[in-house]
Structures are given as structure tokens and as C-alpha cells.
Amino acid sequence: MELTDRKKQILKVVVEDYISSAEPVGSKAIAQQMGGSVSSATIRNDLADLVEQGYLEQPHTSAGRIPSPKGYRLYVNELMEGGRLSPVETERLNQALHMKMEQLDRVVSQAGKAVSSLAGYPAYTATAGKKKLFARHFDLLPVDENSCIVVVMLGNNRVKSQLLHLQLMLDPEQIPALANLLNTHFTNCSADEMNQKLLHMTDQILPRLFLLLSQTVAYATDVLDEVGRREVQTVGASQILKLPEFRDVDKAHDLMSFLTDEQAELPAPDEGAPMKILIGPENVCEALRDTSVVVASYDIGDDMRGLIGVVGPTRMDYASVTARLSYFADGLTRLFGKKDLPSTKEEPKT
């Protein structure tokens, strides 16, 4: 059963008014906002219908209407017009995107901050590998007689390195051989496989070299572990305290500790989809049941995927949040998507 155009328009007005005021919207205000083409009485009739069909709710008999999750859903799907970014905002976002970037993490965290402060809601960011990562290349650089640097290059071209100290003396002659061994046997395999192979090698090589080997492998598995793990970061959580729906300290506390403690459960868009909007009870997760989440994904290289999301009340400003998120996700994809590493973007010093 379809809604008449007028009812849709009314719904739109209610949603947008409520989004900005957080107060139930009355028929009179709606009439005014619609240009006075119809009277408040007419609108009251329509409102009654909309309530009956579940698009609106009224907190109590003699109050205005507020949108229900179903109402927001319709709004988001059909009624919402794309939010515009003001020049100031675009500037601000670009700034976060174009910062001097040695590290992907840094840019992403900046992005999160910018989105959060522009939207006025908390934001979260996460990155996750799409497929399993392997070590692609090892290098060992002797530093002095009992320490050397181990460099591991990952499948996605990221590089990690670490200084290792050994109790015993190193013979610089043997280092290249060991590096060779690493590159032939320990590349392109998982952490588990590495450890497996390491075991089998116990008696094939000199004990003194074995120590270095095992430390190197231990480091490599650590790195794989760390990079593969989904790292979630929340930012701007304090913003919710400004929202009237969280004037209740307990509610605020619940959401906030959820955001900082159980970040793993924060939603992500479906595989392939660029964005996902979850409204109130559409959230699986108990703690988010009366909040909404908008989350966008972007590509980093071709084997990693990043997330940037915003959590807010159900009356969150979907139009502007989605606009900002997609601007950002697009920007990040453009930055990282095509290339292997952000560092190549560095403009040569003049």
C-alpha cells in the first residue's frame, strides 16, 4: 500500500524537523513548513494515518509525532535528498585527506576525527585484511656482533622491521645464507606453517643460527598477527553527551563503554556494498538498539578494506552523515586504492 505524495511530504517534514529539534513535531508546524497549502486539520488526519501504518509514533496522546524506525527507513530509502557539504567542510575534509602521510593509520585516524567532529556524532574506523597475509620477503641487516635488523615485507607491500639482540656472537658471513633460507622456506606461508617448518629445521642448521632464525620467525608471526587483526578505533565518543537523548547518564555510559570496549561488534557494510545504514532496532547488537549507525567502506590496495562509520541517535542527520562519509570513503579509496603504499604520494621536496 503506497502513501500519497502529501503523506510522504509530511513524513519528510516530520523526520527533518525532528532531526534538527529532537522534539515531537506538531501539525501546525508541519502546515507552516509546507507553505500553508493545507490546513493543520488536514495534516492531523494524515498524521493519524501515518501513525496507524507505523511510520510515526506519538509519545503520548497530546504530543506531536516523532518518526518510527520504519519512518526513518522510508525516509532514507526514498525521501532523503543528498546532503551538501559546505566549502568550509570540504576544505576541512580535504585537509585530513591530504595530510603529510607516512602512515595509513595516521590518515585514517585523522579522517575519523574530522568526520566525527563535522557530524557531531562519535565515529569509528577499522581496517581488515580481505585475505590472509603472508610474508613475501625477508632481509637481515647485521648491525653489530650481536644484533641485527630483521625486515619483513608483507604480501601487501607493507614493510615492518625490528632490531633483534642475540646473546651470542653473529658471524656476518652467515647472515646472507640465513636470509636466503628464510626467503626460500618461510615466504608465502601462514604463521602456523612457519612454526611448523621451524620445528623441522631444528637439526638441519647450526644451533647458533637457529636462535636468530627462530627469533626472526617469531617476529614475522607477530607482525602477520598484528596486521591481520581488525583494529578498531573510536573517536569523539564524548559528543553523545551533547545530544538530548543521552541526557540520561546511564544510557550515555552504556553506549560509551560499548563503543570503547566491544568495538568488535560494530557493524560493517555487506561485502561489495559501499555503505550501510542501520536504523535503531535493525541493529543486531543489543547496545545499539536505539541508535543508528551509518558505515562506509573503502579499499586499500586490493587486499585490504577499511571502514569508517558514525554512531548516533536514530534521529541522526542521515543526509549529511552519508554525504560526508561517502566523500571520505571515496577520497580514501582514491588515495590508497590504486597504489601499493601511501608513501609514494609524497611530493618531492623542493
Place this chain on the structure above:
Amino acid sequence: MELTDRKKQILKVVVEDYISSAEPVGSKAIAQQMGGSVSSATIRNDLADLVEQGYLEQPHTSAGRIPSPKGYRLYVNELMEGGRLSPVETERLNQALHMKMEQLDRVVSQAGKAVSSLAGYPAYTATAGKKKLFARHFDLLPVDENSCIVVVMLGNNRVKSQLLHLQLMLDPEQIPALANLLNTHFTNCSADEMNQKLLHMTDQILPRLFLLLSQTVAYATDVLDEVGRREVQTVGASQILKLPEFRDVDKAHDLMSFLTDEQAELPAPDEGAPMKILIGPENVCEALRDTSVVVASYDIGDDMRGLIGVVGPTRMDYASVTARLSYFADGLTRLFGKKDLPSTKEEPKT
């Protein structure tokens, strides 16, 4: 003018009672807590004196007493007994200290979390270099014809590396020479000096090599910049919402956004001192004027210094917070203080 023993004891009872209850303490309750050796009337007389001398305050004429900052100060300086850690807590703390540690950052952040959740207040951690850092050693590892890994070893033995892509082809023959150049001219100098030298070299070397050189230097300055910067991390900020003094959402919001936005202003112990306690108005910083801060420092190697602090209401449980912080600071010093790098602690795999 000294206080009598009894008055000190009364002050102690008031402080400790108020710390745990957050309610003004009455004379009757004090009498009871002191074993009934004196009557409430006597205590009332002493209380009046303590108020007059500024150690206590009364919110209004007919309420109990609460400690003033001066009262807390006396308590902290003279009356407080060292807090004990329960076995469970020690276990918890040790766990955070002994986690598998590839990264100093990781351990420190775990430490912050543990302290915050045990204390029940927000915590912050920071690390800062004591003296200026320089690059100590460079390495260049060719990967393919137009990319290579740059490895920079810092003065404090930390190692950073990055993959660089170049538009033009690399001649593998020239790489070692370039590395040599880097090691002779660009070690042990500041970022500024590096850029200076780079400029002077413009016409001394081949343009194609210059590109790689300049990217390497740019990376090195980035690294120095990043490592030298004081990085502050706050954790457990949501805990303040559980405290009665922050039932006022606005207050909570103020403190919380301070904790996340203006972290630079968070206090640190004086040079050389292991710990610092700042009570209420003793804080310079406006936003902390009615909170207390306890902060401990620890050593990382001999050129870095770390901070771990707790922010809470003035009635914070100084005894147990200081106990936990110093346990942790000691643990971290023991872990990092003597060695160059945490990774050497890794126990060999069996």
C-alpha cells in the same frame, strides 16, 4: 600550628569515608568509625575547628563535612596508608605487563587500560623523548627495479622502515653507494640539518639518485618527527559517568572532551620525581580545577620517559591509585629501563 592526633584521625576518617561514599560525613558516623572512644559531641567540636582551619568544608549549615583540597593534601602527605593490591589485581596487572610484546606502544596501552579499569577512573599514558633523536644508521634494500625499502635506525635503537616507489628505474649498483652517502652525511643530525644538507647536494649527485635520496631523507625526518612527538592516549574516559560528581552531563562532557582533545596539557611529574599528585585547584589547567590527577613516570631506555596517570574527582582513592600506579611504573621501568628494545625479551619458542 599542628593538629592534635585526634583531629588528624578524624580528618582521616572523614576523607576515607567521603572517598567511598561521596556523601558528607556526620559526626555520629565518625564517632562510630573511631570505635566509640569519644562521643559525637566532642567530634563536633573538633570538626568545627577543622573547618575553621580550612581542612574541611560543609556544603551547608546542617550537613556533614567534606574534605577541602587542603584536607586532601594533608591526608595524602601524612595520613594516607599505602594501598594494598589484592592478589587478583596483582595478577591482572602482571598480565598486562607480561603480554607478548612486539611493541612498546602496545604494552603501554594495555597498562593504561588495566590501570583505568582497576582504579575506576580514566587513565592516560604518554611517552616523550628526553633528548633529541637522530638517525644512527640507514639501509637501502632494493626490491625491484623501481622500488626499494628504506630502513632507518634511530639513536635509541628503534628501527623504522618503509617501502619507497620511484617513477624511474633504479640501478642496483648505485644503491650501496647511496646508502654510504646517507650514513656518512645524514646520521646524527636533526631533521632541519638533514634538509639543509640535502639542498647543498642538489648538484653533486645524479638527478635520478637525488630523487631516491630526497625521499629517503623525507621519510627519515617524518620518522624523527613522529617518534619525538609526545603521544598521549586516554583510556576509560567513560568511567567518569559512573561517578556521582559527574552526574551533571555538562561537567562530564567538559572533562571528557578535555581528556580527548587537549591531551597535551595533562600534567607530568617534575623532572626526577617518580610521582606527582595534584589535588583540585592545585591543577594549573582550568578544566582540571575540580578534579585530581595522580601521575607516575617510568624510564624507557635512558633517553625516553613514559607517563601513566589517572584523572578522577578530588575524592579519588589516592591510596589505591598511587599503589597501582607505582606498581605499574616500576614494572614498566624494570621491563624497559635496562634494555634497548623490548623485543629482546621474547622467550625463544620451544
Place this chain on the structure above:
DNA sequence: GATTAGCACTCCATCTTCCCGAGTGCTAAA
């Protein structure tokens, strides 16, 4: 049939008032 004006009714938010009791300060006695 759809729209509108009119009106009685509802219900929340706010403010005021009232009351209770914990805790005080003071006085007089031990």
C-alpha cells in the same frame, strides 16, 4: 469525498509548597 474551522479534552513540563530527617551549634552538667 476531501478539506477546514472550532472546541473540548489530554497530558506533560514546570513551578510551588510542604514536610521530613539528618546533622548541626550551643548550653549546661559531669
Place this chain on the structure above:
DNA sequence: TTTAGCACTCGGGAAGATGGAGTGCTAATC
């Protein structure tokens, strides 16, 4: 110097009063 006794103070929560925004319904109008 300590203690018992007692009148007094004051904050905070319960109960009640007030007002206004907004509704639903009915009857008239387009």
C-alpha cells in the same frame, strides 16, 4: 575537657497546582 540534651537549619523529595501545546472529533464548506 568531655558529654548529654535540645532547638534549629536546610536540602531534597513528594504532592499538588498551573498552563499551554497539541490532539481527536464533529459539523460545516468546497
